[in-house]
Amino acid sequence: MSLISVGTMAFDAIETPFGKTDKIIGGSATYVAYAASNxxxxxxxxxxxxxxxxxxxxxxxxxxxxxxxxxxxVPDKKSFFWSGRYHEDMNSRDTLITxxxxxxxxxxKVPDSYQGAEFLMLGNLVPAIQMSVIKQxxxxxxxxxxxxMNFWMESAMDDLKKVLKQVDLLMVNDAEARQLTGQFSLVxxxxxxxxxxxxxxxxxxxxxxxxxxxxxxxxxxxALPLEDVFDPTGAGDTFAGGFMGHxxxxxxxxxxxxxxxxxxxxxMASFCVEKFGPTRLKEITNEDIVRRIQQFKQLVSFExxxx
Amino acid sequence: MSLISVGTMAFDAIETPFGKTDKIIGGSATYVAYAASNxxxxxxxxxxxxxxxxxxxxxxxxxxxxxxxxxxxVPDKKSFFWSGRYHEDMNSRDTLITxxxxxxxxxxKVPDSYQGAEFLMLGNLVPAIQMSVIKQxxxxxxxxxxxxMNFWMESAMDDLKKVLKQVDLLMVNDAEARQLTGQFSLVxxxxxxxxxxxxxxxxxxxxxxxxxxxxxxxxxxxALPLEDVFDPTGAGDTFAGGFMGHxxxxxxxxxxxxxxxxxxxxxMASFCVEKFGPTRLKEITNEDIVRRIQQFKQLVSFExxxx
Numbered sequence: 335m336s337l338i339s340v341g342t343m344a345f346d347a348i349e350t351p352f353g354k355t356d357k358i359i360g361g362s363a364t365y366v367a368y369a370a371s372n373x374x375x376x377x378x379x380x381x382x383x384x385x386x387x388x389x390x391x392x393x394x395x396x397x398x399x400x401x402x403x404x405x406x407x408v409p410d411k412k413s414f415f416w417s418g419r420y421h422e423d424m425n426s427r428d429t430l431i432t433x434x435x436x437x438x439x440x441x442x443k444v445p446d447s448y449q450g451a452e453f454l455m456l457g458n459l460v461p462a463i464q465m466s467v468i469k470q471x472x473x474x475x476x477x478x479x480x481x482x483m484n485f486w487m488e489s490a491m492d493d494l495k496k497v498l499k500q501v502d503l504l505m506v507n508d509a510e511a512r513q514l515t516g517q518f519s520l521v522x523x524x525x526x527x528x529x530x531x532x533x534x535x536x537x538x539x540x541x542x543x544x545x546x547x548x549x550x551x552x553x554x555x556x557a558l559p560l561e562d563v564f565d566p567t568g569a570g571d572t573f574a575g576g577f578m579g580h581x582x583x584x585x586x587x588x589x590x591x592x593x594x595x596x597x598x599x600x601x602m603a604s605f606c607v608e609k610f611g612p613t614r615l616k617e618i619t620n621e622d623i624v625r626r627i628q629q630f631k632q633l634v635s636f637e638x639x640x641x
Numbered sequence: 642m643s644l645i646s647v648g649t650m651a652f653d654a655i656e657t658p659f660g661k662t663d664k665i666i667g668g669s670a671t672y673v674a675y676a677a678s679n680x681x682x683x684x685x686x687x688x689x690x691x692x693x694x695x696x697x698x699x700x701x702x703x704x705x706x707x708x709x710x711x712x713x714x715v716p717d718k719k720s721f722f723w724s725g726r727y728h729e730d731m732n733s734r735d736t737l738i739t740x741x742x743x744x745x746x747x748x749x750k751v752p753d754s755y756q757g758a759e760f761l762m763l764g765n766l767v768p769a770i771q772m773s774v775i776k777q778x779x780x781x782x783x784x785x786x787x788x789x790m791n792f793w794m795e796s797a798m799d800d801l802k803k804v805l806k807q808v809d810l811l812m813v814n815d816a817e818a819r820q821l822t823g824q825f826s827l828v829x830x831x832x833x834x835x836x837x838x839x840x841x842x843x844x845x846x847x848x849x850x851x852x853x854x855x856x857x858x859x860x861x862x863x864a865l866p867l868e869d870v871f872d873p874t875g876a877g878d879t880f881a882g883g884f885m886g887h888x889x890x891x892x893x894x895x896x897x898x899x900x901x902x903x904x905x906x907x908x909m910a911s912f913c914v915e916k917f918g919p920t921r922l923k924e925i926t927n928e929d930i931v932r933r934i935q936q937f938k939q940l941v942s943f944e945x946x947x948x
Contacts, residue, residue, distance in 0.1 A: 521866050553939075559827060560828060593943040
């Protein structure tokens with residue numbers, strides 16, 4: 335099965351307590367593609383870049399069966415650029431620079447060759463752009479997942495609510511779930527969100543794991559306890575890519591299979607944070623992934639007699 | 642098998658976003674006893690109270706097979722009193738009042754009838770008092786577990802380090818593990834602590850669950866996602882009581898059984914926070930506990946094929 339991934343392909347400059355980078359490759363769709371391409375072929379990318387986006391990066395993605403027909407290259411503008419600095423706890427960061435550049439004109443066109451895709455991942459973007467992609471699809475995907483952020487809750491809440499009614503799964507972090515609903519309790523926030531459109535909700539809690547809600551069911555997956563979190567940039571998008579990649583590989587959107595997908599996503603995210611940017615994601619093999627998933631099993635498995 | 646529990650029996654006055662109490666029963670050993678007595682008989686309590694500690698509370702504990710020979714009643718002083726106010730996130734709180742009262746003179750004597758106990762829970766107390774209890778035991782217990790807090794790291798670190806060398810398991814929260822070691826990464830902090838004496842370490846993360854470390858092994862148990870956390874007071878001690886209660890019931894201190902014990906402890910803690918003080922712990926039945934443990938199984942269970 336195929337997966338359409340809509341999002342940014344960009345440059346990031348990152349400072350963490352462990353070091354700092356010059357401009358390196360980033361963007362939500364980049365991370366989704368590197369994670370998902372381990373599981374599903376093709377990943378059909380929709381994004382926009384400037385003249386400065388490296389050809390070799392595009393080539394790397396093509397080699398992983400990531401289709402780039404939907405990636406617009408603007409010849410006279412620069413790629414989206416973000417720069418940020420992480421605090422010691424690695425859970426909070428300050429944005430230093432946001433240069434929208436090409437992203438200001440992003441008006442995605444879904445290529446004909448992408449029509450019929452069964453899975454759609456809408457990365458964090460202006461809600462109206464997310465809606466436009468959904469509307470261009472002639473056949474509704476089996477599963478539409480969206481990410482979003484606090485900024486759109488403040489500036490485009492009406493549009494955001496319209497998109498929410500069109501998607502099957504919302505993926506946000508704990509602060510965003512609280513802001514979207516005005517509920518501090520994540521269980522209450524989840525109930526509210528499941529009445530806003532999505533049938534499934536994933537609340538990402540960073541180093542504290544992720545929760546999946548569906549009806550009255552709930553599943554929890556921890557993050558792997560790591561000696562060092564080197565750079566958390568892209569971990570959430572990598573999680574999304576692993577999650578959607580596993581679903582698209584198996585074609586099964588049952589709650590049981592979503593549990594597996596969350597473990598796969600968590601495993602991929604645990605690689606992402608080990609080096610700057612997507613560096614580590616480019617290195618890992620299928621064997622590494624299997625071994626990491628095994629660690630997750632060991633981390634939470636227990637046998638108990640109920641008497 | 643029997644469990645000795647050393648700690649405070651006290652009065653608390655609590656304010657949360659949901660309400661406030663007058664003086665109610667509290668104290669670490671109270672919570673440990675209410676939790677552990679569901680699993681092991683007897684719980685052998687060592688504590689100190691004043692003339693004002695209610696006879697009915699003592700009677701309630703006796704009915705649960707909690708032995709009170711080791712609880713000193715001081716006829717002319719008041720019981721230890723603590724008052725605190727929780728913030729909206731329920732993870733942080735301000736202490737309003739700490740009246741040590743009888744606790745200032747606490748010099749525990751282990752009754753002869755307690756000698757030979759296989760399990761010892763040292764609640765958070767002056768390290769020298771914890772040490773004195775260990776030294777009074779003629780036969781070393783199968784497992785000695787201790788709790789402690791940041792205050793002793795600042796005021797009695799040398800004594801604390803001596804006690805650490807004598808215990809098998811340390812139970813602290815994430816902030817305490819970081820303060821004790823100067824390591825921000827919990828994995829690194831765990832390695833350091835496992836070189837300070839204890840063979841096992843539990844790091845409690847409140848609503849984010851708990852981690853068990855032993856050698857190179859690690860196990861994670863989540864907290865149950867709850868609609869409302871009504872009052873977190875005593876949740877950590879209740880966790881300890883459920884944990885030690887399960888171990889003492891089974892007499893098995895393997896890593897595998899400690900995993901089960903952590904789930905039991907987490908289940909007990911999830912009851913504790915549902916009402917003020919130990920109220921909810923007094924109500925629950927064995928059936929409630931079994932049902933709650935079942936919820937934990939469902940929360941984290943997944944099946945995955947590794948290919």
